[in-house]
Amino acid sequence: MRVGLAYDVIRFEEKSLVNAASNLGYAVEPIHVTRSEFWLNEPNGPKADFIIQRCVSHSRALASTAFFERNNIFVVNRLSVLRDAADKLITSCLLAKAGVPTPATVVVFSREKALEAARKIGFPVVVKPVSGSWGRNLARAYDEQSLSDIIELRENMPNPQMRVHYIQEYVDKPERDIRAFYVWGDVPVAIYRVSKMWKTNTALGGKAQPCPVTDELRELVIKAGEAVGGGVLGVDVLESPAKGLLVNEVNGVVEFRNTVLVTGYDLPSKIIADTAKVVRR
Numbered sequence: 001m002r003v004g005l006a007y008d009v010i011r012f013e014e015k016s017l018v019n020a021a022s023n024l025g026y027a028v029e030p031i032h033v034t035r036s037e038f039w040l041n042e043p044n045g046p047k048a049d050f051i052i053q054r055c056v057s058h059s060r061a062l063a064s065t066a067f068f069e070r071n072n073i074f075v076v077n078r079l080s081v082l083r084d085a086a087d088k089l090i091t092s093c094l095l096a097k098a099g100v101p102t103p104a105t106v107v108v109f110s111r112e113k114a115l116e117a118a119r120k121i122g123f124p125v126v127v128k129p130v131s132g133s134w135g136r137n138l139a140r141a142y143d144e145q146s147l148s149d150i151i152e153l154r155e156n157m158p159n160p161q162m163r164v165h166y167i168q169e170y171v172d173k174p175e176r177d178i179r180a181f182y183v184w185g186d187v188p189v190a191i192y193r194v195s196k197m198w199k200t201n202t203a204l205g206g207k208a209q210p211c212p213v214t215d216e217l218r219e220l221v222i223k224a225g226e227a228v229g230g231g232v233l234g235v236d237v238l239e240s241p242a243k244g245l246l247v248n249e250v251n252g253v254v255e256f257r258n259t260v261l262v263t264g265y266d267l268p269s270k271i272i273a274d275t276a277k278v279v280r281r
Contacts, residue, residue: 001276002027004048004073006064008034008055012257013268017052020268026276033060038067045071050279052076052232052271053253058086058131061253076275077231077252085228085252088166089130098227100220101246103238104169111151114165118147124170127154130161133251135201137162140170171238171246176200178211178237178245181256181267182225184274187218189265191258208258220245228252232271 003021005028007014021028029048033055051068053075055061065079077085084090092105106117118125124142127150141147154162177200180190190213193206200206211217221235224247234254238246256267 001049001279002029002047003272003276004029004031004046004051004068006031006033006051006053006055006061006068006075008032008057008060011056011255012260013255014054016260016268017054017272020266020272024269024272024276026272031064033064036064038064040067040070043071045073048073050074050076050275052275053082055253058082058253062086074279076271077233078229081229081231081233082252085233085250087130088128088249089164091228091250092166094227095224095247095250098223100224100227101243103171103240103246103248106167108165108167109163110165111148111155114151114167115144115147117167118144121167121169123147126168126170127151128166128168130164130166135199138199140198170198171240171243171248173200173238173240176206176209176239177248178217178239179259180211180213180217180221180235180237181254181259182221182230182233182235183267183270184230184232184278185222185226186270186274187213187221188270189213189259189263189267190217190221191262208262210263216245220247224250232275 003026018028053061053065065075068075095102104121108114108117124140127139129137139150176192176194190211192209192211193200195206224235225233228250234251236248238248240246
């Protein structure tokens with residue numbers, strides 16, 4: 001079996017996936033997308049049984065995955081999964097439709113409606129861009145004045161997506177959240193991301209600690225992963241004192257360096273081996 005790895009930047013994750021595939025006896029074809037040509041008219045894709053999509057750039061991940069799928073190559077994750085997981089609005093709709101518990105969330109298109117909706121949710125609220133990662137451009141509004149200022153700032157940004165106001169209840173979590181990994185219907189490992197800051201992303205200084213995968217967490221993460229379309233996903237979970245476990249976001253190209261380092265779990269081998277099993281079916 002031949003494994004392709006699509007990437008634009010080489011990090012711990014990409015190196016470990018290549019090593020895992022090699023250790024499992026598979027031939028590996030690295031595909032540096034920024035140094036590749038993707039001709040669309042005729043079938044000409046790489047000779048791979050499946051490709052692991054690892055591009056940091058979402059636009060490159062989508063474009064190259066579309067090309068691979070045009071050539072009937074199995075990609076993890078599929079184009080539809082990458083697209084839906086990258087859009088918080090779409091993800092929230094899919095989770096809600098599947099009955100997955102999430103924070104109260106509303107989307108509005110004006111400052112007036114944002115204020116009305118926030119009053120119904122109750123302050124503080126969190127305002128998020130519908131796309132983006134690593135906790136960037138999130139804002140917490142404690143009252144109507146701060147929310148009004150945030151919306152005014154967003155509405156004067158050149159990016160039209162910033163005028164889609166995705167507003168969520170603020171969950172008073174215990175100085176941590178959970179990043180759990182969904183791998184083809186299994187939840188093999190999870191970590192806490194611990195921080196005294198309200199944004200607990202490890203990219204912003206959150207510290208990773210092992211988190212037990214309880215039956216409750218496993219059931220929730222599987223339900224969330226299947227709602228978005230399956231594959232290999234990172235599912236972010238909040239511990240609400242009032243509502244219990246809530247799915248916050250789903251990640252389609254998930255980082256796992258800190259998870260491997262603090263838990264010792266061989267997640268790269270799990271990803272490669274389980275994907276190979278799915279392809280063989």
